[in-house]
Amino acid sequence: xxxxxxxxxxxxxxxxxxxxxxxxxxxxxxxxxxxxxxxxxxxxxxxxxxxxxxxxxxxxxxxxxxxxxxxxxxxxxxxxxxxxxxxxxxxxxxxxxxxxxxxxxxxxxxxxxxxxxxxxxxxxxxxxxxxxxxxxxxxxxxxxxxxxxxxxxxxxxxxxxxxxxxxxxxxxxxxxxxxxxxxxxxxxxxxxxxxxxxxxxxxxxxxxxxxxxxxxxxxxxxxxxxxxxxxxxxxxxxxxxxxxxxxxxxxxxxxxxxxxxxxxxxxxxxxxxxxxxxxxxxxxxxxxxxxxxxxxxxxxxxxxxxxxxxxxxxxxxxxxxxxxxxxxxxxxxxxxxxxxxxxxxxxxxxxxxxxxxxxxxxxxxxxxxxxxxxxxxxxxxxxxxxxxxxxxxxxxxxxxxxxxxxxxxxxxxx
Numbered sequence: 001x002x003x004x005x006x007x008x009x010x011x012x013x014x015x016x017x018x019x020x021x022x023x024x025x026x027x028x029x030x031x032x033x034x035x036x037x038x039x040x041x042x043x044x045x046x047x048x049x050x051x052x053x054x055x056x057x058x059x060x061x062x063x064x065x066x067x068x069x070x071x072x073x074x075x076x077x078x079x080x081x082x083x084x085x086x087x088x089x090x091x092x093x094x095x096x097x098x099x100x101x102x103x104x105x106x107x108x109x110x111x112x113x114x115x116x117x118x119x120x121x122x123x124x125x126x127x128x129x130x131x132x133x134x135x136x137x138x139x140x141x142x143x144x145x146x147x148x149x150x151x152x153x154x155x156x157x158x159x160x161x162x163x164x165x166x167x168x169x170x171x172x173x174x175x176x177x178x179x180x181x182x183x184x185x186x187x188x189x190x191x192x193x194x195x196x197x198x199x200x201x202x203x204x205x206x207x208x209x210x211x212x213x214x215x216x217x218x219x220x221x222x223x224x225x226x227x228x229x230x231x232x233x234x235x236x237x238x239x240x241x242x243x244x245x246x247x248x249x250x251x252x253x254x255x256x257x258x259x260x261x262x263x264x265x266x267x268x269x270x271x272x273x274x275x276x277x278x279x280x281x282x283x284x285x286x287x288x289x290x291x292x293x294x295x296x297x298x299x300x301x302x303x304x305x306x307x308x309x310x311x312x313x314x315x316x317x318x319x320x321x322x323x324x325x326x327x328x329x330x331x332x333x334x335x336x337x338x339x340x341x342x343x344x345x346x347x348x349x350x351x352x353x354x355x356x357x358x359x360x361x362x363x364x365x366x367x368x369x370x371x372x373x374x375x376x377x378x379x380x381x382x383x384x385x386x387x388x389x390x391x392x393x394x395x396x397x398x399x400x401x402x403x404x405x406x407x408x409x410x411x412x413x414x
Contacts, residue, residue: 042102252309
């Protein structure tokens with residue numbers, strides 16, 4: 001009888017592990033569907049907000065600064081939300097507060113009567129995203145560990161970008177049928193926003209403690225984040241500084257008559273499609289090969305600037321597609337690579353710090369790119385390429401200090 005009980009007890013462990021993997025996959029898919037509707041809402045908005053601000057009287061410099069400052073707050077404030085989530089354990093309440101703010105202000109753009117009012121709403125949308133992302137990413141990482149960080153974040157990003165594909169296409173259709181009625185386009189985004197908030201409530205009820213999806217380990221929390229994390233952060237900051245925000249690209253495509261107004265969101269949809277597919281494919285490769293996959297992807301991403309800002313219709317389309325690939329890489333694989341570098345109880349803080357510094361660099365880069373846009377396209381392109389390629393040595397140093405991740409639990413950085 002004793003032996004039979006031991007066998008039964010031993011057999012329960014694999015069954016428990018299989019159940020956790022199944023629950024982890026369901027959680028990743030649930031959060032992914034939430035992100036689909038969230039992205040349908042705010043990425044649909046972002047695909048046309050550049051021309052909309054221009055229509056309300058904003059210049060290219062103002063558009064670049066407003067969107068860049070929005071990105072700055074959208075990342076810098078994650079320092080606070082990430083640390084708050086780790087210190088209080090209120091991952092869901094903080095995430096929910098951010099989602100509610102973000103989903104509320106986007107449809108209100110339909111009521112904006114000036115570019116100043118629209119600018120405030122654009123910035124508040126980024127504040128909402130800043131509030132909800134670190135706790136959401138920390139919760140997602142607990143589930144992703146069961147299936148491989150790259151694949152888990154890649155699946156989420158693919159669903160995320162599916163929404164970012166549908167949103168711009170839907171708004172492009174509205175603008176085409178309703179003769180560039182931007183107010184109607186923004187008002188229509190209230191529908192996916194309400195659906196997203198309903199799904200958020202369901203997810204909170206079904207998965208009250210996503211951290212339970214990741215088994216506790218003997219990993220000891222260090223006093224500070226490991227050195228390899230800071231090196232990696234430097235490379236990510238350079239990559240972010242070299243990336244123009246899409247509203248400026250959209251403004252350029254329309255102002256230069258490279259693309260008709262109704263097709264600007266279609267270009268963005270193409271970028272989001274490439275981003276989602278790239279996240280899936282390269283997420284798998286990341287789990288098998290490690291962080292070194294970011295080296296060729298960063299080099300390829302640097303080509304977006306000359307193609308998008310200097311090319312004609314088809315060349316610019318390729319440039320926007322490469323821009324989408326780069327954004328997908330930075331939002332999924334770069335994010336996934338943070339999780340194995342830090343202990344689970346510091347993960348939200350690490351994500352807040354990582355994305356906060358990344359966003360500050362993106363803001364400074366956006367200001368530089370917006371300034372150079374008014375001076376010289378060639379200088380703009382040179383700045384972007386140099387910043388992107390400067391990130392490669394940092395990635396190589398991180399690669400030398402870490403072991404390639406496996407599809408399951410990842411070894412700790414050296």
